[in-house]
Amino acid sequence: MSGTSTVSSEHVAEAAEQRWAAIVIAIVAVLVLIMIITGWHWASMPPSRVETVDVRTLHLKGEFVESNLGTAIEPDGKVTVRLIAQQYSFQPQCLVVPADTPVTFRATSTDAIHGFIIGKTNANTMLVPGFVTTFTTSFHQTGEQLMPCHEYCGTGHEAMWAHVQVVSAADFAAQSRTAERLSCVQRP
Ligand code: CUA
Numbered sequence: 001m002s003g004t005s006t007v008s009s010e011h012v013a014e015a016a017e018q019r020w021a022a023i024v025i026a027i028v029a030v031l032v033l034i035m036i037i038t039g040w041h042w043a044s045m046p047p048s049r050v051e052t053v054d055v056r057t058l059h060l061k062g063e064f065v066e067s068n069l070g071t072a073i074e075p076d077g078k079v080t081v082r083l084i085a086q087q088y089s090f091q092p093q094c095l096v097v098p099a100d101t102p103v104t105f106r107a108t109s110t111d112a113i114h115g116f117i118i119g120k121t122n123a124n125t126m127l128v129p130g131f132v133t134t135f136t137t138s139f140h141q142t143g144e145q146l147m148p149c150h151e152y153c154g155t156g157h158e159a160m161w162a163h164v165q166v167v168s169a170a171d172f173a174a175q176s177r178t179a180e181r182l183s184c185v186q187r188p
Pocket of ligand 1: 088114149151153154156160
């Protein structure tokens, strides 16, 4: 009697162990599959669309000529900020954006890799020569924010920053009646 019971409990224990082994193998297989699928997905899909620009003619023609930099209201009413980064400044040095409005940034670099973050907002990006960086965000607090370069770009890196003035949508609309491209750069 006792002999049979030992054999059957061994049998039960072995079956349970095999079940758990199968469950653990299944979990590991699922995790590996997730890694393979996400890895393949990231490798085959660029994180954003790639847009190139010719660094040599940046200042001469096209979207990033000096007179086109700053904040613009596009014909469709959308707000776009265009800026360039160079060793060791941003142009314009002071940006004006409306609060609680989607603002699209379009920016590039003329020389090294730069980057910027605007205050404590989620506006945070890298600027790579030859490529146009673009993202859209909204600012919910009015006031002035610092916009430092946050990619080491050479000896003047620490001194490279711009200011961003977030103004109410009404103030922005009033300012935009006076100029096609807005910035808060003090003109002498
Ligand atoms: Cu530009 Cu650091």
